[in-house]
Amino acid sequence: MEVYGKTPQDARIARIAEERNIDRDTLRWLLATEDEDALFCLRKTARETADRAYGKRVFLRGLIEFTNYCRNDCYYCGIRRSSPCERYRLKEEQILSCCGAGYELGFRTFVLQGGEDAYFTDERLCGLVSAVKERWPDCALTLSVGERSRESYQALFDAGADRYLLRHETADAAHYGLLHPAEQSLAERKACLLHLKEIGYQVGCGFMVGSPGQTVDTLYADLQFIRQFNPHMVGIGPFIPQKDTPFGGEPAGTAEATIRLLSVIRLLLPKVLLPATTALGTIHPKGRQRGIRAGANVVMPNLSPMAVREKYRLYDNKAYTDAEAAECRDMLREEMREIGYEAVCARGDYRKEPETEEMI
Ligand code: SAH
Numbered sequence: 203m204e205v206y207g208k209t210p211q212d213a214r215i216a217r218i219a220e221e222r223n224i225d226r227d228t229l230r231w232l233l234a235t236e237d238e239d240a241l242f243c244l245r246k247t248a249r250e251t252a253d254r255a256y257g258k259r260v261f262l263r264g265l266i267e268f269t270n271y272c273r274n275d276c277y278y279c280g281i282r283r284s285s286p287c288e289r290y291r292l293k294e295e296q297i298l299s300c301c302g303a304g305y306e307l308g309f310r311t312f313v314l315q316g317g318e319d320a321y322f323t324d325e326r327l328c329g330l331v332s333a334v335k336e337r338w339p340d341c342a343l344t345l346s347v348g349e350r351s352r353e354s355y356q357a358l359f360d361a362g363a364d365r366y367l368l369r370h371e372t373a374d375a376a377h378y379g380l381l382h383p384a385e386q387s388l389a390e391r392k393a394c395l396l397h398l399k400e401i402g403y404q405v406g407c408g409f410m411v412g413s414p415g416q417t418v419d420t421l422y423a424d425l426q427f428i429r430q431f432n433p434h435m436v437g438i439g440p441f442i443p444q445k446d447t448p449f450g451g452e453p454a455g456t457a458e459a460t461i462r463l464l465s466v467i468r469l470l471l472p473k474v475l476l477p478a479t480t481a482l483g484t485i486h487p488k489g490r491q492r493g494i495r496a497g498a499n500v501v502m503p504n505l506s507p508m509a510v511r512e513k514y515r516l517y518d519n520k521a522y523t524d525a526e527a528a529e530c531r532d533m534l535r536e537e538m539r540e541i542g543y544e545a546v547c548a549r550g551d552y553r554k555e556p557e558t559e560e561m562i
Contacts, residue, residue, distance in 0.1 A: 211237060211239065211240040211243065212240070212243045214228055214231075214240075215244050215247055215469075218247075218466065218469045218470070219251065222429070222470050222471070222472075223429060224422075224425060224466060224469075224470065226418065226419070226422045229418060229422050229425065229466070230418045232244065232462055232466065233418060233421070233459060233462060241462070244462065244465045245461070245465050245496040245497070247465070247469065248464070248465035248469055249465075249495060249496065249497050251468050251469060252468055252472075252497045252498075252499050254472070255472050255473045255499075256473075256499050256550075256553070258542060258543050258544055259499070259543070259544055259546050259550075260494055260499055260500065260538050260543045260545050261311070261475065261500045261501075261545075261548065262311075262500075262501055262502070262531065262534065262545050263309070263311040263313050263477075263500060263503075263550075264301075264304035264307075264309035264311065264312050264502075264503065265313045265315060265502045265503065265505060265506070266297060266300045266313065266314050266315070266505050267315050267504070267506045267514035268291070268292045268314055268316045269290070269291040269292065269316035269319040269321070269322065270287065270289055270290055270291075270316065270317050270510075270513055270514050270515075271291055271317050271320075272316075272317025272318050272319065272348075273317075273318045273319075273320060274317070274348065274382075274386060275383050276381065276382050276383075276386070277380075277447060277448040277449050278413060278414075278443075278444070278447060278449045278517075279444070279516055280444035280447060280515040280516045281317050281514065281515065282447060285447065287446070287515060288513050289513070291321060292506075292510065294329070294330055294333065296507060297330060298333060298334065300505045300507065300527075301334055301337070301338060301505075302337075303505065303527060304505045304527065305338055305341065307528055307547075308547035309341070309531075309547050310340060310341045310342065310547050310548055310549045310550075311342040311343075311344060311549055311550065312334065312338075312505070313344040313346060314330070314343070314344070314345055314346065314347070315345075315346035315347070315367070316346070317347075318347065318349065322347065324350075324353075324354050327345075327347070327361075328358055328360075331343060331345070331361040331363050332362055334362070335361070335362030341549065342364045342549045342551065343362060343364050343365070344363070344365035344366065344367060345365070346366070348368065349368070349391065349394045352397040352401075355394075355397050355398055355401055355403070359402060359403060363403070364403065364404060365403055365404040365405070365434070365435070366398045366403045366406070367406040367408075367435065368391070368394055368398065368405070369406075369407055369408040369409055369410075370388070370391050370392065370395060370409060370424075370427060371410065371413075372423070372424060373388070373420070373426070373427035373428075374420040374423045374424075375388045377413075377415050377416065377417075377420045378391070380414065380415040395407055395431065395433075399431075399433075404435065404552050405433050405434055405435070406434065406435030406436060406475070407427075407428065407433045407435075407436060407437075408435075408436045408437035408438045409424050410438070410439060410440065410455060410481075411438055411439065411440050411441065411455040411456070411460040412441045412454060412455020412456060412459060412460075413449075413455065416455075425466065425467070428467065428470065428471065432471065433471075433474065434474065434475060434552035435474060435476070435477075435552070436476055437477055438460060438464065438467065438479070439479035439480070439481030440456060440457060440482060440485045441455040441481075441517075442455070442481055442484060442485060442518065442519070443518065444515060444516065444517045444518050445518060454485060457482060457485050457486035457492065460485075460493070461482075461492050461496045462496075464476060464478070464493055464496045464497050464498050465496045465497045468497030469497075473553055473554075474552075475499065475500050476498045476499055476500060477493075477501060477502055478492075478493025478500070478501055479493075480502065480504070480520060481517065484517070484519055484520055490534070490537060491537050494541060494543055495541055500550070501534050503527065503531050504527070504530060505527045511524075
């Protein structure tokens, strides 16, 4: 039966786009189906939605992994405090020189990511943020350093930080409890996200695909949380086991499920900044390209010094650990060009209004 010239499956996908919502059964169907025509329609609808919001542009963010010390003990993460990994912490001069090199390569967004490292008190981190913003006032600065107090988030914002990535990891409290020790809670995560948004950051939440214990129901909760929270950015990537963690023997998430969910998220939040993550590029050789073709519009090449890359091991077999920053950028540019997209270094802020040329 055809509805308005569409198959019932296509109509079901069109409804997600129109309502900017998805019901549990449709999610269940989209995660399980092998109907290639329906999946093609899902990706196409999502990609067209992204094109309408941001055009054929993919934003590059320079990622600097500046410390792998962490006070948390998340069961999935290779830099958890119980992990035997070798620790490092970049000095402020090293971080600034990564930014400088990134700036020369054209990057206009720097993402400073790290474990929850007590060395980085508000004073030290604010000092770092203002040093970056003083030298490169035309750049956006994104922080991804986990849970801090509201006062701390405010101080960092006042020091010049523009954006903050804090994945909620799962919106189901019981599932959150399965992924983290009892001292961490979903309520606290959500409170942090709310504070970040109230303060005025562009905020990113997100989750791993295929984490142990994840079900259609927990994913449904994730999507409803994302819809309600309405973040500026969403980071999702496959769970990849790291052998020294409690989940070292668990199966990895799949590129396929990640790509389907990227498309669904694009339909729920047409303007969201949505990376095709390193984890997706790790699990599948064409992962990042496939992510972009399914509606993602950000990639985050690594600007960290070569000497520490191997140590920032959230999961095993991380992609591109041996490519220099410039090489990394050029490879990504080429990957994007191959599929008809242009990798751009512009700040690429979240857009509330339809774009105009001078905003680019
Ligand atoms: N400490 C910071 C950022 C570092 S971890 C924070 O808490 O936000 C960044 C993200 O990597 C995490 O949010 C998690 O979703 C993801 N991650 C951690 N371990 C992973 C693994 N084994 N496989 C895939 N992604 C992982």
